[in-house]
Amino acid sequence: MSPMLADRFELNNGSPLGPNYTVLNKLGEGTYGIVYRVRSNDQHGAERAAKVLKLYNNPSNVREDIARRFEREFECARIKSPHLVAATEKGMIKGNPFFVMEYCPNGSAKNWVGRNKPFSDIDRFAQETLLGLKALHENGVIHRDLKPDNILLDALGNAKLTDFGIAGYQNSRMTRVNLFGQAKDIFGTYAYIAPEQANSRVAYKALGPAADMWSFGVTMYEIITGYLPFGALEKDADLGEYMKRASQGTYPPLSRYRGDVPPKWEELIRQCLDHVYRKRISNAEDALNILGFSGVETPDNTFDFYRDMFGLQVMHGEEPGRIYNLSRAVPGGGGEATLGWFDDGNPYTNTLTIVERQTKFVSRYHATIVKDPIKQCWLIKDGQFREKNGIQAWHPSTNGTLVNSEFADHNGLPILPGDIITVGDTTLKVVTRSRY
Structure with missing residues (x-):
């Protein structure tokens, strides 16, 4: 494959950015990119932010990977939610990708730290942040870098999540530095990272919504x-003790610093900062309920077992958007389909074949999907019943099959519309359509 070509660019006040925007000023610059405030050239003259990747500043052998991560950030910012900074369009300048997004003039939540905000404001901010996380998680995306700097406030003071440069898909192995991070941000990353994510032995298996809930807990604390929960983190010598305390889950109660802390906040922080990730609160909806925000709309996961199309849509993978129609793969009242890695030399090994050439973490015989006519449900089992080393038995996959971050085994887990299934580094969302 030929290397990606990119030339150095220079944008000043008044410079054009593509045909539709004019640069007003630079908002910030990091190792990998620059963010500008821009104005649209149409009659509305709306202000936006534009993030430009300095692809030219990277060796040619890593440009493709960096550009792919940048494209993924754009895709994350296209998820529909009023609490995510929305990307509107993308383009190129001298071979360097950019995308345009909402401009939030009230800065980041970092400005709230130490301001002793009233809990009426804190509650609203937390609700909006959690709704942003909920939208990401429902699409199989883990933010992985949630902190006050990455929660922006729009003109009306609404909280919106941004900076998906290292956003991971549930149980993805990708571990990278922030696309726009500077050296000083490394402590910021460690300050908010869940302790299991610093442990390479379990980080992959533990990458799920609970990792973001830890970061949310640190952010709200x-x-x-006005303080980080596990002590000062200002120099190299502080890092070891900070991570040790985090791994033990020891921190001062909120009431040490404020006498007006509602009990619900002590409880939520306790559940977010549980150092055992399997015991930690694992979704934004439960956090919203603890704060008293009931009645939050949840997706309807009902479907007609016999009449509706039931399928798996690739959310993250090498064929994004592709839908595997399970109803066609398993016609009639019941049966099963096999799922595994797409083998060019033997493409009919499985009913459903997942293309994963970059990482190849999908097993050749990865999973089995069952249509159960008695219980009128679908379920997925890790592995397949087959011959291996001369033995006919149920053999598990190499890397596991997960449903909403829970590992399936040979007994299987039920799957419903909206569920997120992870196989290797490919993320699939369960979707339905009426009268296929």
């Missing part, structure tokens, strides 16, 4: 008290 800092906003409420």
